[in-house]
Amino acid sequence: MNQQQKINLTRRSKYEASPLLSRARRNTVAVVIVALSFVVLFVLNHDDGTSNSTALRQKPSQSADALRKAIQDDDSVAAEKHTKTNLVDPEAKNNLEDPDEDEETHPWSWIGYLDKLANKDVEFVTSELKEYADGKTYYKSPADFLKGCKAKELPDKRCGFLGGPEDKFTAMAPHVMKVLHHLGMTESSRVLEVGVGLGRNAQSLINFLDEDKYCGIEPNGDMLAVGVAHMVGKKAIDEKRPMFSTNSDFDFGVFFDDEPDGNQLFDVVTSRSVWSHTSKMQNEKYLASFAKYTKPTAFLATSVIKVTEDCSKDYNGTEWVGKSHDANNEGIVIHCMPWIREACAKAGLIAKSLAEEAPELMKGDGVQKWNDLGQPWIVIRHDPSESQETPK
Numbered sequence: 001m002n003q004q005q006k007i008n009l010t011r012r013s014k015y016e017a018s019p020l021l022s023r024a025r026r027n028t029v030a031v032v033i034v035a036l037s038f039v040v041l042f043v044l045n046h047d048d049g050t051s052n053s054t055a056l057r058q059k060p061s062q063s064a065d066a067l068r069k070a071i072q073d074d075d076s077v078a079a080e081k082h083t084k085t086n087l088v089d090p091e092a093k094n095n096l097e098d099p100d101e102d103e104e105t106h107p108w109s110w111i112g113y114l115d116k117l118a119n120k121d122v123e124f125v126t127s128e129l130k131e132y133a134d135g136k137t138y139y140k141s142p143a144d145f146l147k148g149c150k151a152k153e154l155p156d157k158r159c160g161f162l163g164g165p166e167d168k169f170t171a172m173a174p175h176v177m178k179v180l181h182h183l184g185m186t187e188s189s190r191v192l193e194v195g196v197g198l199g200r201n202a203q204s205l206i207n208f209l210d211e212d213k214y215c216g217i218e219p220n221g222d223m224l225a226v227g228v229a230h231m232v233g234k235k236a237i238d239e240k241r242p243m244f245s246t247n248s249d250f251d252f253g254v255f256f257d258d259e260p261d262g263n264q265l266f267d268v269v270t271s272r273s274v275w276s277h278t279s280k281m282q283n284e285k286y287l288a289s290f291a292k293y294t295k296p297t298a299f300l301a302t303s304v305i306k307v308t309e310d311c312s313k314d315y316n317g318t319e320w321v322g323k324s325h326d327a328n329n330e331g332i333v334i335h336c337m338p339w340i341r342e343a344c345a346k347a348g349l350i351a352k353s354l355a356e357e358a359p360e361l362m363k364g365d366g367v368q369k370w371n372d373l374g375q376p377w378i379v380i381r382h383d384p385s386e387s388q389e390t391p392k
């Protein structure tokens with residue numbers, strides 16, 4: 001039995017087990033049958049992205065380790081290869097675990113905050129986090145946070161999932177800040193970060209921006225609480241008053257009271273390592289929200305696994321792939337440029353790769369060489385010819 005299903009069985013109602021899983025819990029034989037049928041389903045339909053993620057949820061095997069390493073290295077070619085091997089792993093059926101044991105060891109049971117935060121409105125989440133951050137160990141930088149984790153300064157399990165490879169944890173914020181700054185973000189920009197994770201980027205953004213300018217969405221309340229308590233810290237929360245939401249519907253409207261006036265709309269929306277896990281349906285929701293809740297001059301900078309015109313490897317499933325608030329599986333997905341451009345066009349938007357949008361940023365050689373830390377960026381803007389409003 002895999003981690004996600006286990007959590008589904010034991011966590012709050014939203015993730016409560018389907019009737020199928022409840023039966024499986026009572027009957028180990030049924031578990032084996034269910035798992036075997038997943039394997040069979042996959043073999044019959046090996047190109048379907050949805051069975052992809054199902055099969056990836058098996059307990060780690062050798063190929064799963066190779067996949068994990070490829071993901072860590074942001075090596076999408078190797079990841080693709082090992083995704084395939086992992087899916088047809090003949091040993092998968094032997095790797096089933098007892099569904100009733102070890103919920104305790106789930107890396108996101110760090111502080112058990114999820115139940116308190118999930119599905120609450122923005123104000124509630126923000127004030128709860130403020131209270132939570134009070135008096136906790138504060139790390140000035142992601143590097144210090146990581147060091148603190150390794151030195152076991154933090155209670156066990158609070159350093160579980162970093163939101164990406166460890167060797168890039170500390171390099172990410174400067175990189176993200178460079179990209180956003182180059183694209184036009186200023187201190188007075190109203191910025192929304194979708195998929196905050198532990199907040200390695202949020203910390204820099206919140207410190208850089210004026211007060212009341214930063215908003216963040218992160219459905220994994222545990223992860224958000226750890227980052228807010230130990231990296232963002234009480235001082236920044238008191239002074240800059242960032243707002244957080246735990247909604248998982250890509251609903252940007254939660255940050256506005258009613259119909260927002262034009263000045264309240266976002267100038268910048270950004271996601272790092274989020275479109276590398278989303279389904280096409282989720283991206284469409286994301287784009288609809290972007291179109292509705294941003295100024296005509298706004299931009300979205302979102303990183304992807306690769307910028308490609310080849311759509312043959314695209315993920316066509318309907319669910320998030322990889323770790324999230326309700327999944328503990330590994331995985332990455334590809335969305336090709338033709339699909340992204342088409343989805344944008346439907347929402348009145350235009351998509352370009354950062355390399356196209358800002359070629360000057362890519363220049364440099366030797367130590368100055370452009371480094372996208374493994375995920376290139378896509379920049380999305382409103383299509384001026386579609387806009388009803390007069391651009392500023």
Ligand SMILES: C[S@@+](CC[C@H](N)C(=O)[O-])C[C@H]1O[C@@H](n2cnc3c(N)ncnc32)[C@H](O)[C@@H]1O
Pocket residue numbers: 162163164172194195196197198199200201217218219220223247248249250271272273274320323324325
């Ligand atoms: C790979 S991590 C990246 C975290 C962060 N952007 C960073 O660079 O450190 C992806 C994050 O997206 C979050 N996520 C999952 N489903 C989401 C959803 N529906 N809406 C927003 N974020 C989501 C996950 O919980 C996770 O924190």
Ligand SMILES: *[C@@H]1O[C@H](CO)[C@@H](O)[C@H](O)[C@H]1NC(C)=O
Pocket residue numbers: 047048049311312313314315316
């Ligand atoms: C997803 O759909 C596209 C367009 O129909 C197709 O080209 C691609 O091969 C599909 N992806 C997979 C993994 O089958």
